[in-house]
Amino acid sequence: MTTEVRVPALGESVTEATVATWFKKPGDAVAVDEMLCELETDKVTVEVPAPAAGVLAEIVAAEGETVAPNALLAQIDESGKGASPAPAADKKKPADAPAEQDQPAASAPAPKAQEGQQKMSGKAVDVMVPTLGESVTEATVATWFKKVGDSVAADEMLCELETDKVSVEVPSPAAGVLAEILAEEGATVDAKARLAVITEGAAGAPAGDKQSATEAERADSAAAARDRADAKGLSPDADNDGVTAEDVDSPGAGPEDVKPRGDVEDAPSAKKAMAEKGISRDAVQASGKDGRVMKEDVAKAASAPKAASAPSKPAAPRSAAQADREERVKMTRLRQTIARRLKDAQNTAAMLTTYNEADMKGIMDLRNEYKDAFEKKHGVKLGFMSFFVKACCHALQEVPEVNAEIDGTDVVYKNYVNMGVAVGTPNGLVVPVVRDADDKSFAEIEKEIGELGKKGRDGKLTMDEMQGGTFTISNGGVYGSLMSSPILNPPQSGILGMHKIQDRPVVVGGEIVIRPMMYLALSYDHRIVDGKGAVTFLVRVKEALEDPRRLLMDI
Template sequence: MANEIRVPTLGESVTEATIGRWFKKVGDAVKADEPLVELETDKVTIEVPAPTDGTLSEILVEAGETVGVGALLGSLGEATAAAKKPEPAKTAAPAAPAKAAEPAKVAEPAKTSAPVPPPSPAAARVIAETGVAVESGSGKRGQVLKEDAVAAAQTATPSAPAAPAAPAAPRPPVAAADAGREERVRMTKLRQTIARRLKEAQNTAAMLTTFNEVDMTGVMALRASYKDLFEKKHGVKLGFMGFFVKAVVQALKEIPAVNAEIDGDEMVFKNYYHIGVAVGTDKGLVVPVVRDADQLSIAGIEKKIGEYGKRARDGLLRIEEMQGGTFTISNGGVYGSLMSTPILNAPQSGILGMHKIQERPMVVGGKIEIRPMMYLALSYDHRVVDGKEAVTFLVRVKENLEEPQRLVLDL
């Protein structure tokens, strides 16, 4: 009997995925747990392994198509089993089992399509805010997406006619001489989600950025003194992120609004510190979360970030490892950025941008000295965080880094 290849459970709030690529062709032999197909979701890219040894007998969904959880992607057959199964006169026609199986496989999606999935979380939020009911949408199996809810709300209100002006203007025609020099590449699910979430953050939050600069002399001297001993004992290099996470946690404890978020007409203050660390990959930006960072040592933080970074680059991060963050740190300095205004990672109310360490002349004690300086940028949601709180938070981070002994003494 053929073994079915189906879309696995993708994680909380993830109901569909896009086929990225098939690693095998029909007729290829595969081994159990060998990757067969790559699925792109709006949070992470995952690989679907072969359930058993066998041969890839058919591919039902091609690259670029969108599928729901549990959808049939293809099947595996075994050469030995294939000879035994069609005992009743079907042995002479191997094609017959495949054709006989096809109606069942075509009927399979009909079962999954019968119940309409609940609205997506973003759509449910719009429906709750506007009170406009939407029976079916443009998503897979009729799921209501945010665009459907927004369109329904706009149709139900007098101001709806003004809304169509919001979409971007159509792309102007390309000169004939340039037409052949362009390449169109379909956006991955992850890239589409990154674009949508960043734009939603700008549209929803009252976002503002405040800046400061930190003298990294103390942290760099500490690293230089103990980096070899630290790596020998803990098996991981002593970087800057451990210091920054610790400095941020202490500042969050003093200014809890920066660790809060808005839920409807309520503010949720969180007495735990799950710090997201933005990691760039070849498929886009992902933000794994260091949970309970206040309970970890600098060594523990560095180990966790190192592990996340490697797995992010290999595409092995799990969805649950990127959920539940309360504050985010983004280090554009590793790419040479001197200053930037990071965009909030909704629904969080704050994100800290680190930048390139650059030697600059500074006045210290009435004298000009060359110091390793770094600009810090805190983007925050002004609906939650007042300007005074934002500036105070950034000053505390600066103080903790310029006097790293404060991190050890919990001052």
Template sequence: MTDIVVPQLGESVTEATVGQWLKKAGDKVSKDEVLVELETDKVSVEVAATADGTLSEIVANEGDTVEIGAVLGRLGSGSGEAPAEEESAPAEAKSESAEQPKEEAPKQETSAPSGGGDLTDVTVPPMGESVTEGTLGEFLKKVGDKVSKDETIAEIETDKVALEVPATADGTIAELLVSPGDTVTPGSVIARISGGAGGTVAKEARVSQGATTSQTPAETGQSASGQEDRPVSPSVRRVAAEGGVNPQDIPGTGRDGRATKADAVDFVNKAAQAPKAESKPQAASAQREIGPREERVKMTRLRQTIARRLKEAQDTAAMLTTFNDVDMSAVMDLRSRYKDAFLEKHDVKLGFMGFFVKACVNALKEIPAVNAEIDGTDIIYKNFYDLGIAVGTDRGLVVPVVRDCDELSLAGVEKEIGNLGRKARDGELSINDMQGGTFTITNGGVYGSLMSTPILNPPQSGVLGMHRIEQRPVAVNGKIELRPMMYLALSYDHRIVDGKEAVTFLVRVKEALEDPERMLLDV
């Protein structure tokens, strides 16, 4: 007997709702065949069989809340005959479980490979923290092409990085379920691979996951009422009931066009805004016509996410900015004296950012609230220092993370920053490169900015803004001298960081940069 358990659901996600069982007790199943769908507050997760056998028992029912590692059901060997009590199951349960074969039937008719063999699903891989969807860029293989396991067959663009989707088995591309430009979610099936000898396919594959629902009842073998009564998970029903909408009206992005919890929340939110839109003149809700000297271009997914996250930061945090300035004379003198020797020994240039990272780490250790985050009514203090370094690219601003900055030498920090900057410009950053930062540094000075108020990168509570260095007159020991000065700006979440702490943090950064030898010697 093998337990079917709740898998890891992603960073900060500890529980899920059992959505829909795609198999019933007594059904035979194959290894990697999807048995049940789980829904979290971020994504839908498909749980597959870990071996060939028979689904002998369902432990967690639809609508139950389950934690990571909880037993969902049990898999055993056997004939696969249904238990006796299944015969007396209510008619509603039988009809609901019978809907799955109807939905699958068109797929088998339209794309069965002539070479034979079992079909293996190719699914969208996890996209990282807070990333719930992506856009299919292109398929690198077409129907009928032979592929090897782990060979890249498609590219997906998320709001942060581009992902490659590998083949899950050796074989032949039997079916493509989505088209370039379609929105896909983690775990959704985008293609199927035949394990047979290969060759051409009998007919063209479906080009979109929604093809089944867009076909007429005659084409799919379903009745009109069957189309209307598509399976709806308990969590979707609950969100629909709370929002006062019909769950059957919710367009789905999940498996076989089923609505996910995220689809339901989005639909309810749009429905709530509809009365406001209806009260406006009709022209106000439509896109305005552009003139002959204008051009309309759709925002990239990255730009849409940047806009959304920046607005969310303003809406959720009590954001405030405090300023100070720093005399960069000592850092510039240190660089000029040791830059050649530093480059020769460490094979990396000695820049300014390494000094700022080290200065911020020292200040964060003294003022831990700036390195913390709010989680509901709790504060999570972090005893590690993973600093995000904002990098401007042709596609937009990205924030890769330098891990364990307190344990890295100055040369180690500079090397990691250089490596991440190169990957950002070449579009090679992974999800792991950009998630989990505790504090962010952004340098508007490279573009000539004199002063700015940087916006927080949620759920972080602080971001330091650097600016351009310029010669300004300052008073030094009773005399006016020209010094290379830089304005510093700390934006912080006033819900967790007090004004005194924010000012002290900036003062500590200023002190460290104006006496870098003392900072680097830790005295």
């Protein structure tokens, strides 16, 4: 009996995925729910488990192919007929030589390489892409913390994946030896792809065996690094690739100690952070494996006291000297997706922005009066965001089209408010969602926003916590923005921009007084929201902020 392996549900707004990594090959035995492959979307990486036990008879969608939801990925023969699982060392043999896979071990003495492979004999366990979220179908392999032949413990971190939203660590599903890496660093994998194979219960090879087993790989890596350095016009001692003079000249350095820099690529999130903060790699103390710079290392370097700046040099004409001071860093998947989605929003929606301003004195007076009692009772500070969330929920009841979305030729009205709250993180802007915000109290909203904000800054938000929003609030005021036009977060039809509170002279009761004022901006999709509705919404928000008692009276 043959069972089909199909692309799982990818999420409400995801229409395709890329087959990133296959953890099994035709002829391999598979168990129920064992990870077969990994798919990548623009949101997350999705693992594809085996729906039945048997033998992987055929792979229909090869690595790198783009597939739609429910597309056929592979076939499993439940009868179990087929080639027995190949040992880890044989998995790299071409598929056109299956005969050797079924042969018993030769009676002749095994070469040393085969002896090392026999030490790794045991049950093969696939390392699959973990769950990435309902609308995320692919990810990028950012960093491998282990190499082939290394011993691993159960739940030990093997590698790090990057999606357009979060970084995901992949733990080892079993203790043993990392027998094979199927998705190298930089590879795009789908949400159900196989990343590696672990030989369960095996012991790592001794240092001498590891050297012989990986000597060719290191030589290839060093050669590739030199080729990349030549292509980029870099010297072999450049930070990007090659063996540095420090590596070679260090006292007591032997073949095991000299590591080609090409084998140690900094985490993509760290590269991005260094580029954004203008920090040189030499100024960062690496804590990762083999001297790999991690995101946390960049954060520490950024917070460290800066050394006195060197004397300025006379400006040189635009030449190779200037080129040496430039750095080209590949955009992370998160930044690529942010750029694409924002541009898509501009290209798709008939986006328009309307402005108003709010006198924040009423809220500030209320906060000053009740902040101590509020914090004592609820264990959380009373901030501005809960007032804005409640004011928006109140206004959305009167102007429901701002809380709706377009689906083809239909308008979908949401009779609930899932409030997205934009949060700036070291990896870029993310929008966690406060679900059913219209049914929550001020204290519940403040607590949830605080928790989601912390998770966002720590890179620990899950995909579920960033999906399903119906309206978004973005607070540029925390960075000092006085006025801006926020961009829609598709498929939503409205987004409110908060800004800096600034004392300004205004006329109140015929007199000029100084009041804490904030500019408000509502960007909306004019295809579904008319100007009247947009202006009415923003006026209702303004009224609720200037007189918070209206929220209590529901007027």
